[in-house]
Amino acid sequence: MESYFSVLVFFLISASFFSLTTLGLNLQWGFTGLFNVGIVGFYAIGAYTSAILTGPPYPDTLIGGLGLWFPIGFIGAMVTSGLAALIVGFVTLRLREDFLAISTFGIAMSIQLVTLNFESLTRGPNGMYSLPRPLSGLSDSNLVDNILYLILCLAIIGAVYWAFERMVRSPWGRVLRAIREDETAAAALGKNVFAIRLQSFVVGSAVMGLAGAMQANFIGFVSPQDFLPIFTFQVFVMLIVGGSGNNMGALLGGLVVWGLWSFSEQVIGAILPATFNTEAGAVRIVLIGLILALALLYRPEGILREKRIVSREARLS
Amino acid sequence: MAEPMLAVRDVEAGYNPSLPILHGISLEVFEGEIVTVLGPNGAGKSTLIKAIAGLLSVSRGSVKIAGRDITGLETHQLIRERVAYVPQTENVFARLSVEENLALGALHNPDQFTAQRRRVLDLFPDLERLGHLAAGKLSGGQRQMVAVGRALMADPILLMLDEPSAGLSPKLAQVVFSQLIRVKEVGVTILMVEQNARAALKISDRGYVLAEGQEKVHGDAQSLLDNPEVGELYLGAKSRLVRS
Amino acid sequence: MMQFVADGIVSAALIALGAIGISMTYNILRFANFAQGEILTVGAYFALLLVGIMGAGIGAMGPIAFGWPLLLSIVFAMAATSIVVLIVDWLLFRQLRNRNAARITLIMAAFGVSLMGRNIVTLVAGGEPQYYAFFIPKAFEILPGVKLIPDDLAIIAISVIAFAALFTFMTRTSMGRQMRAVAENPTLARVNGIDVRAVIRWTWIIGASLATIAGVLLAHNTQLRPEMGFDMLLPMFAALILGGASNLYGTILGALVIGLTEALAVSFGLAGYRAAITFMVMLAVLLFRPQGLLGEKE
Numbered sequence: 001m002e003s004y005f006s007v008l009v010f011f012l013i014s015a016s017f018f019s020l021t022t023l024g025l026n027l028q029w030g031f032t033g034l035f036n037v038g039i040v041g042f043y044a045i046g047a048y049t050s051a052i053l054t055g056p057p058y059p060d061t062l063i064g065g066l067g068l069w070f071p072i073g074f075i076g077a078m079v080t081s082g083l084a085a086l087i088v089g090f091v092t093l094r095l096r097e098d099f100l101a102i103s104t105f106g107i108a109m110s111i112q113l114v115t116l117n118f119e120s121l122t123r124g125p126n127g128m129y130s131l132p133r134p135l136s137g138l139s140d141s142n143l144v145d146n147i148l149y150l151i152l153c154l155a156i157i158g159a160v161y162w163a164f165e166r167m168v169r170s171p172w173g174r175v176l177r178a179i180r181e182d183e184t185a186a187a188a189l190g191k192n193v194f195a196i197r198l199q200s201f202v203v204g205s206a207v208m209g210l211a212g213a214m215q216a217n218f219i220g221f222v223s224p225q226d227f228l229p230i231f232t233f234q235v236f237v238m239l240i241v242g243g244s245g246n247n248m249g250a251l252l253g254g255l256v257v258w259g260l261w262s263f264s265e266q267v268i269g270a271i272l273p274a275t276f277n278t279e280a281g282a283v284r285i286v287l288i289g290l291i292l293a294l295a296l297l298y299r300p301e302g303i304l305r306e307k308r309i310v311s312r313e314a315r316l317s
Numbered sequence: 318m319a320e321p322m323l324a325v326r327d328v329e330a331g332y333n334p335s336l337p338i339l340h341g342i343s344l345e346v347f348e349g350e351i352v353t354v355l356g357p358n359g360a361g362k363s364t365l366i367k368a369i370a371g372l373l374s375v376s377r378g379s380v381k382i383a384g385r386d387i388t389g390l391e392t393h394q395l396i397r398e399r400v401a402y403v404p405q406t407e408n409v410f411a412r413l414s415v416e417e418n419l420a421l422g423a424l425h426n427p428d429q430f431t432a433q434r435r436r437v438l439d440l441f442p443d444l445e446r447l448g449h450l451a452a453g454k455l456s457g458g459q460r461q462m463v464a465v466g467r468a469l470m471a472d473p474i475l476l477m478l479d480e481p482s483a484g485l486s487p488k489l490a491q492v493v494f495s496q497l498i499r500v501k502e503v504g505v506t507i508l509m510v511e512q513n514a515r516a517a518l519k520i521s522d523r524g525y526v527l528a529e530g531q532e533k534v535h536g537d538a539q540s541l542l543d544n545p546e547v548g549e550l551y552l553g554a555k556s557r558l559v560r561s
Numbered sequence: 562m563m564q565f566v567a568d569g570i571v572s573a574a575l576i577a578l579g580a581i582g583i584s585m586t587y588n589i590l591r592f593a594n595f596a597q598g599e600i601l602t603v604g605a606y607f608a609l610l611l612v613g614i615m616g617a618g619i620g621a622m623g624p625i626a627f628g629w630p631l632l633l634s635i636v637f638a639m640a641a642t643s644i645v646v647l648i649v650d651w652l653l654f655r656q657l658r659n660r661n662a663a664r665i666t667l668i669m670a671a672f673g674v675s676l677m678g679r680n681i682v683t684l685v686a687g688g689e690p691q692y693y694a695f696f697i698p699k700a701f702e703i704l705p706g707v708k709l710i711p712d713d714l715a716i717i718a719i720s721v722i723a724f725a726a727l728f729t730f731m732t733r734t735s736m737g738r739q740m741r742a743v744a745e746n747p748t749l750a751r752v753n754g755i756d757v758r759a760v761i762r763w764t765w766i767i768g769a770s771l772a773t774i775a776g777v778l779l780a781h782n783t784q785l786r787p788e789m790g791f792d793m794l795l796p797m798f799a800a801l802i803l804g805g806a807s808n809l810y811g812t813i814l815g816a817l818v819i820g821l822t823e824a825l826a827v828s829f830g831l832a833g834y835r836a837a838i839t840f841m842v843m844l845a846v847l848l849f850r851p852q853g854l855l856g857e858k859e
Contacts, residue, residue, distance in 0.1 A: 035665050037672070091844055095851065098593040101668055102798045103844065105595075109795055110837035117833040233676055236669060278688050282680035289677035296670055297656055370752065396754030407749060410742050417738055424735065424754050471754065 009146045011262060016153040017215045019254030022238045023160060024207035026250040030239065030306070031168060032200040033180035034093070035101045039208055039235050041108030044115060044227035045084050046077035046209025047216035051128040052121070054217060058128065062120045070134040074213045081209025082202045084111075089201040093194060108232065115224040127223025131216055149218060156214070157251065160207055164247050167203075176200060230285065234261070237292045243302030252303060261288060320384050321345040322475055322506045323369070328378035330368035337376060338364045340530045346475070351497065351507040353517040353538070355547075356527035362510040363405065365527070366479050369508075370402040371395055382475060396425050401468035405479040408464035411453025415444055418452050418463050422470025429472055437466040440499055458489040462496070469500065476500065478509040482516065494520050518542050563707050565824040571713045571782075572796075573820025574720035577813045578775035579790075580797040581727065582768025584812045587801070588744040589764045590654075592664055595671035597772060597797060598790030599678030603645060604773025605780040605789065606686050607638035612693055619694045619781075624711040626696040627781060635777050639770040646769040647762060649674060675791065682787040691785040716778050723774060724813065727767070731809070736763055744807075795836050796823065799843035805856025814854055818842070 021043060028034045050073035057065025092103040115122045122128065135148040167173050178186040179193050187193050216222045234257065242253015264287055268280045295302070323346040331338040338361045346352045354362050367373045369380050371392040380388045382398050395402065401422075410418050419437060423430040438445050441462045447455060452463050461481060468476055481497070482490035490513060498520050501507055511517035518524055518538040525535040526547055534546055541547050579601050586594045611634040612619055620628025653674065657667055698710035731737035743750045743760045751757055776790060783789070796819050804815025819839045826835040846854065 035668070037668075091848060095847065098587075098664060098668060099802060099847070101595075101665075102593065102795075102802065103847075106795050106799070106837075106840040106843070110834075110840055113834055113837045230676060233672060236672075240669070279684050282683045285680040286677045286684075289673040289680075292673045293653055293670065296662070296666055297653075297660075300662075300666065372748070372752075392748075392751040393754050393756050395752075402752050404749065404752060407746055410745050410749065412745050413738065413741060420735075421738055421742055421753055421755075424739070427735070467753070 006143045006146065009143065009150055011258070013146065013150050013153055013218060014215075014262075015255050015258040016150070016157055017211045017218075018235065018238060018258050019251045020153075020157050020160060020211040020214070021208050021235050022242065022250040022254045023157070023164060023247060024204040024211070025235055025239050026204075026244065026247055027164060027167075027200055027207070028204035030245040030250070031173070031176050031180065032197055033097075034197060034201055034204075035097050036104045036201070036204070037101045037232055038088070038104030038106075038108035038111075040227045040229060040231040041104075041111035042081045042085060042205040042208040043212035043215075043231065044108075044111055044224075046081045046212030047222045047227070048115060048122055048128070048212075049077045049080040049209065050074060050213035050216045051131050051222045055128050055131045058123060060119070061123055061128075064121070064128075067132075070132065070217055073217060074210055077209040077213035078206040081212070082206035084209075085202045085205030086198070089198045093197050093201060105229075105232075108229070112224055112227055115227065122224075125224060127221055127225075129221045131220045131222070133217055133220055153214060156210070160210075161247055161251065168247070172196070172199075233292075234258075234288065237288060237295070239302075240292065240300070241295050241302055243304035243306065245306030246302070246304045249302050249304035249306075256303070257288075257291070260291065264288075319348065321381075322348045322350075322383055323508060324379075324381040325365075325369065326379045326381075328365070328368060328375055328380065330364060330373050330375045330378075332364075332373060334374060334376055338530050339368065341378065342527070342530075342532055343378075344525050344532065344535070346506055346508050348474075348506055349501065349504065350522040351501050351509070351520055353514075353521040353524045354508070354510045354527060355512075355514045355517070355524055355541075356533075358512075359529075360527040361530040362527055363479055364530075366402070366477050366508070366510050369477065370400075396471050396473075399472065399474045401471050401473035401476050403464045403468050403476070403478045403481065405483055409452040409455075409460050409467070412451055414449050415452055415455070415463055416448045418467045419444075419470050422467035424471075426470075426472055430470070433470045433472055436503065437469050440469070440496060440503075441466050457484055458492065461485065461489075461493055465496070465500070469505070473505060475506050475508065478507070480510055480512055482511065482513050487516075490516060514547075515542070563704065565828040566821065567703070567707045567709050567713070568827070569821035569824035570817070571709075571716055571820070572823055573800075573816045573818075574717050575775045575779050575782075576793065576796050576800050576820055577816035578720055578723060578771045578778075579793055580800040580812045580816055581724075581809060582772045583797055583801050584806065584809055585740070585744075585764050585768045587806055589740060590658075590761060592654075592667040592671070593798070595668055595794065596649075596675040596678060597768075598792070598794040599675050599682075600642060600646060600769050600772040600790065601776030601779065601793060602682055602787060602790035603678065603776070604638045604642040604769070605776035605785055606682055607641040607773070608634040608777045608780070609686070609691060609693060609785055611637045622715075624699070625715045626694070626698065626710075626712050627715070631693065631777070631781065635774055638777060639773045642773045643766045643769045646765045650761070650765055675794075679787045679791055686785075686787070688787055693781055693785075712782065716782065719774065719778065723771060727771070727809075730767075736760070740764060792836070796820075796839055799839050803843045803846045803853055805853030807857055808853075808855045811853055811855030818854075 021039060025039060028036045052064035053066050053068050053076045054070055054073035055065060056067055088107050092100055095103060116124055135152060136145050138148060139145055175191050175196055179196060183193055238253035238257040239250055241257055243249025264284050268283055272280050325342060325344045327341045327343055328339055329337045329341055342365055354365060356362050364373065368375050371390050375388055379386060382400055387398055419434060423433055444462055444466055447459060452460060481493050485493065494516055497507060518541055521538045523537050524541045526533050534544060579597060583594055583597045612630060615630055617630050619631040622628045653670055654667060657670055698712060700708040700710050702708055731741060739755045739760050742755060743757055747757055779789060800815035800819045801812050803818055804811030822839045822842050823835045826838045831838060
């Protein structure tokens, strides 16, 4: 029984990294209409930042190995991802949406190339290991450690969710939706469309970086192979399935799609012999692609539809 | 009386099937006529012609060309029925040359290309020297010639025009209208929608006046010009669109 | 030093062949086809299939290390890839178009197709690198300090022929005119009697065929891997955007810039970063000239 429970805890922890990232995407795409196809890039920046800040010193890197306490790693991750988003956004957010998609995609590929090649910072393909896991010294049991980490993850998700829900109901959130629906009208009203989109892009990316840091410190290891385009795709599927424009939908989508993904891993692993590892991975990806295609064709609004949000001030008392 | 070239019966149509703009319009155009559809803004004139052209769905009623039912045909099939349509705006391929625009007009009758091109150039001799220019670089009046020329390349039996004089100076509008008389003379039946009521009626045989998606008055051109009701629909007071 | 120019031109030829398909889909179907890389990959693998079936290797033409067998495989692959592309359009993209899906949805769908395509290729053909044939390329100097292998010249020649054929098609044939008409104004095209669905089919066929040529030549030049086309996606899009998305000449010019930049990066020992560098170049151009080098201002 305990092994099932610990599998469940592990599953929920992994799901929470995805759910948090999906929440970030929901702000960028669901609420602001920014097609960020570079999600994995910001996730990677956060992960590597935390690795550099909290990880042990390695013989072959020039910076890093500071071994700082994990909240610094997490906050640092948010700062660097946010900063990267600021730079990237400044250059690309004025572009049309399809060009924005390609640009963000290119940024993510470039970031991956940097993690692979800039060995004096990231140790290249060898990755950075022995990253400290938060709250891990507090008990003897691995399971309890994991449960504590899960609680930490849920707390962080809860805080971000609460913050986002308040943001979208605020005047700022109103303008955001106005920009998404009719940019020209919003601009005509004197709103600085570009600045507001940039803010949304930066905040969303910072959250993605935070999720990356949370994964890095949980797994204890980061390498360029952990940050591939399939991750971006998975997050989009999660948001589309869960319901774009709905924060709870984002969280739900993360959970549901990660569940399908993990479940399919078990099922396919049981059917195909172990030698077909690559093939098994390929089958799963084909399946998730089919899920996306079906969702786009038959239920593009997702499980939880976008709520008609009436801002606080606009409601009649 | 012979079968009308165009017979529109009780047509209901709009951009949205649940929100019809036209409420049961009927009209007829006989061979060799010029018929003008008039009406104030929002009356549904443009909608009518787009519905006939298959750009909007007709929810009720029928459209027949020389007895053949064309209701519900897709837009690109109309040329085969020899119905040519000149939209009001964006009616030339700006990045293609004048010659290429004309060549496209003869897409479904390529064997007639040379003959039709000759006919169009006889009607619009200016187009010959403009041949290799991109259509988008021409003036408004020249572009209108290309648009009508392109439509004529298909050797249509019915030519439909949406506000052919729109955006043109009164002098140029006059040029367009006199060109349409010559088009009628070579045997093409014309249905047009126009805001410029007086000038259009002057060259028309008959007219229909639409308002709020319904047909209000119809008759031969002179009677419409003399009719005070028509004046009221346009000018808001009982007066006559006096033929000058 | 000038070696990079020669290498860059060869690169550019392949990028351009692939990017033209993206340009046509973008202008006529109005969506950015993120799955274009996989069309190259599928094309290359179909050719591998025929080469294997024929069992006669890939032939040779004088100093060039391929001959009729490979060229025949290319023709077969063009047909097979076009059929696959038409089926995918019919199953997925056309349905989304009919439902008036947003551009973003189409791009998302393409992204999904791209992912699935790579993985289906892995499932069917295996994930390890494969080759049409093994040959030892003999380089010769065409200019002092500039070495090329004969196959590189063949690649450039084939590309030039393909571009010339394409331009003749677009300017001199009825279907070419129709495609340009639809790219500019689909409604007016329909009014003019153009069957837009037929134009769309031709768009896919031509784009896929050119991409197949690119894929086979690329695979011959390097190797066959399921990721091979995907690795070209960024350079192809960069070429398109940098050159000016609305203009086929722009795409070729853009491909030249990207190809030369990549080769230059490699010559400075930055091979690992070359995709990132070309991407930065594209962004830099976009900052100062958002419509691309030969594009029209909106």
